[in-house]
């Protein structure tokens with residue numbers, strides 16, 4: 801015969817096992833701290849960012865953990881550490897060698913991965929645009945622009961959305977707080993291939 805306490809115990813174990821065995825949320829990369837669905841083009845990047853790790857003890861934006869890709873942490877290349885505009889910071893921090901073909905593509909990709917992860921994290925919390933999102937995008941597009949320059953210099957064939965001209969347009973459009981000089985510097989780099 802069951803007594804009341806064993807029934808309560810069994811019910812508690814059952815509830816706990818259901819809670820563990822049936823997660824309601826889809827599997828997410830660690831930095832996706834919010835519940836807002838990502839735009840398709842950002843969602844499509846998530847599989848490529850699955851090895852990014854998170855440090856929740858160090859938030860780089862509200863509810864956004866520091867993230868690391870291939871040994872490079874976002875916090876070590878955060879534009880917020882600078883008084884320059886995000887683009888000005890990116891020009892200084894993510895410079896390529898004079899010959900862009902000499903770029904260390906692994907480092908550049910890991911730097912880009914941390915910015916993509918932080919962008920995704922911010923977007924997972926709100927569907928609306930914020931100044932913080934635009935700032936992150938400003939530096940992110942510069943990283944993509946640098947990758948496009950390097951790949952072009954290496955003679956790689958690029959899709960229309962990956963060309964230097966296309967990324968230059970994105971950098972220009974998202975250049976929040978940038979000076980005329982910074983924009984002129986990016987335009988000059990677009991011709992240094």
Ligand SMILES: *[C@@H]1O[C@H](CO)[C@@H](O)[C@H](O)[C@H]1NC(C)=O
Nearest residue numbers: 859860861862880930931932
């Ligand atoms: C933007 O980021 C700053 C610094 O990380 C933070 O203090 C601020 O609250 C953020 N703004 C919003 C709207 O989340």
